[in-house]
Amino acid sequence: MADYDFDLLVIGAGSGGVRAARVAAELGARVAVIESGKVGGTCVNAGCVPKKLLVYAAEFARAFADAPGYGYAHVTPAFDWPRLIAHKDREIARLNQVYERALQTAGVALLRGYARFEDEHTVSIGARRVSGRFILLAVGSAPRKSDIPGGELAITSDEVFSLARLPERVTLVGAGYIGLEFAGMFRALGAVTQLVHHRDQILSHFDHDVREHMAGVLRKQGMDVRCGVEVRRIERARAGQGLIAELSDGSSVLSDLVLFAIGRAPRTAGIGLPEIGIELDDDGAVRVDEYGRSSIEHVFAVGDCNGGTTLTPIAIAEGQAVARTMFGPAPVPIEHRNVPTAVFSLPAIAHVGMTEEEAREGGRELDVYRSQFTPLKHALSGRDEQCLVKLVVDRRTQRVLGCHMVGADAPEIIQGLAIAVHMGATKADFDRTLGLHPTAAEEFVTLRRAVR
Ligand SMILES: Cc1cc2nc3c(=O)[nH]c(=O)nc-3n(C[C@H](O)[C@H](O)[C@H](O)COP(=O)(O)OP(=O)(O)OC[C@H]3O[C@@H](n4cnc5c(N)ncnc54)[C@H](O)[C@@H]3O)c2cc1C
Numbered sequence: 001m002a003d004y005d006f007d008l009l010v011i012g013a014g015s016g017g018v019r020a021a022r023v024a025a026e027l028g029a030r031v032a033v034i035e036s037g038k039v040g041g042t043c044v045n046a047g048c049v050p051k052k053l054l055v056y057a058a059e060f061a062r063a064f065a066d067a068p069g070y071g072y073a074h075v076t077p078a079f080d081w082p083r084l085i086a087h088k089d090r091e092i093a094r095l096n097q098v099y100e101r102a103l104q105t106a107g108v109a110l111l112r113g114y115a116r117f118e119d120e121h122t123v124s125i126g127a128r129r130v131s132g133r134f135i136l137l138a139v140g141s142a143p144r145k146s147d148i149p150g151g152e153l154a155i156t157s158d159e160v161f162s163l164a165r166l167p168e169r170v171t172l173v174g175a176g177y178i179g180l181e182f183a184g185m186f187r188a189l190g191a192v193t194q195l196v197h198h199r200d201q202i203l204s205h206f207d208h209d210v211r212e213h214m215a216g217v218l219r220k221q222g223m224d225v226r227c228g229v230e231v232r233r234i235e236r237a238r239a240g241q242g243l244i245a246e247l248s249d250g251s252s253v254l255s256d257l258v259l260f261a262i263g264r265a266p267r268t269a270g271i272g273l274p275e276i277g278i279e280l281d282d283d284g285a286v287r288v289d290e291y292g293r294s295s296i297e298h299v300f301a302v303g304d305c306n307g308g309t310t311l312t313p314i315a316i317a318e319g320q321a322v323a324r325t326m327f328g329p330a331p332v333p334i335e336h337r338n339v340p341t342a343v344f345s346l347p348a349i350a351h352v353g354m355t356e357e358e359a360r361e362g363g364r365e366l367d368v369y370r371s372q373f374t375p376l377k378h379a380l381s382g383r384d385e386q387c388l389v390k391l392v393v394d395r396r397t398q399r400v401l402g403c404h405m406v407g408a409d410a411p412e413i414i415q416g417l418a419i420a421v422h423m424g425a426t427k428a429d430f431d432r433t434l435g436l437h438p439t440a441a442e443e444f445v446t447l448r449r450a451v452r
Helices: 015-026 041-046 048-070 081-106 177-188 208-220 312-327 356-363 377-381 410-422 427-432 441-445
Strands: 006-011 031-035 109-112 115-119 122-125 128-137 141-143 169-173 192-197 224-227 231-236 243-247 252-255 257-260 264-266 299-301 341-343 349-353 366-373 387-394 400-406
Touching (some): 006 015, 006 312, 015 031, 015 312, 048 081, 048 177, 048 377, 081 109, 128 312, 169 252, 177 192, 243 257, 427 441
Parallel strands (some): 006 031, 006 128, 128 299, 169 192
Antiparallel strands (some): 231 243, 243 252, 341 349, 387 400
């Protein structure tokens, strides 16, 4: 057998790469991870973690606004964006260290620099060359940029986390989960917020009741939600008073910041993949089989770069599976069923399992249960914001196929329900479960009459 520097070379120390490296090392492999940026990848540095910290900051603003109903005097607290960003940076730096230590403890070598393929088993990092018996692509994805005139005046999610000041007026382009999270955060922190979406409804791929409900909630919050329009051009307003985004319906919006959240593209360009025969799809994602294996037997791809669902737990699960396939006793197929998903908007959205539309595909008959109600907290806060809970049930088997929620703590609640859905719980199981009172979550076990 040929002699390689490492049993496994991992390109990318993000969620998928780090997990794969650690599991492979535990299984006895000699592993190196190559990273051009900060250890921890998108989730830690420019995704889940910093995003959630900013959303927490925005939740305080909502709590201050709700407090007078609970007997507190009206206050307009002084808010310091640079201070928030500095505290967030400190926490991210701590997490970078935690990740680095975890690699070190596992005996994984960390090689700093940008990796490019030289041949099927060799990668260059600047002038250095390293070889691996297996190579794992865990290079993640990057925000898509707009190529409209003036598109360079806009930012993407990557830059939000280091903005020098909180903008007074923000235009979010794209109402997917990332767009909605930043829109909610900026709105709660006091910015005039406009949401521009090219489809006729926000949040494609979510349940239609959730999409409608949430659009209504955002409009009630005073957000300008414009669907079915695109941004055609961006230019500076006269006298430097912000940016004007011209829309396809002939209207325009003025703001201090335009943020494109129009999706992400796999970071697979420029590293020599087609040159060594690795097949990519039309979006540039690495084509993989059910084991995460690319068109080259010993090169695998996990996480955002393989065109699957772009979520941290997916990248982690795939990293673990491919490491076991390479170095464990038997190949482990990658399978994702009932993936719980959250949008950390304000209020939050979460679901597990099928949307009503997905469940109806193939003519399946359904019982749909839904409740819209004012959460107890808002009885005194006076906030005009309703919760939505919804169950999608297979009429024949009575299995719960999907649980959906819009409301405070929805992600925490849906994580628990995901276990039940995963285990194949029926509506009768939900009905037999005692409620935990008084909570919003108890609605899930007290839904008695199908609405459809
Ligand atoms: C704003 C935002 C919010 C998000 N929120 C959530 C959330 O709430 N929940 C959730 O589950 N997911 C969320 N995600 C998605 C999640 O962050 C990603 O799905 C996850 O990080 C993907 O992990 P990965 O290992 O595939 O790639 P990444 O974590 O992106 O890691 C890839 C790494 O590879 C490195 N790299 C790339 N090319 C090279 C090269 N040639 N040489 C060396 N190194 C290289 C990069 O620097 C990077 O560190 C969010 C993403 C964004 C952008």
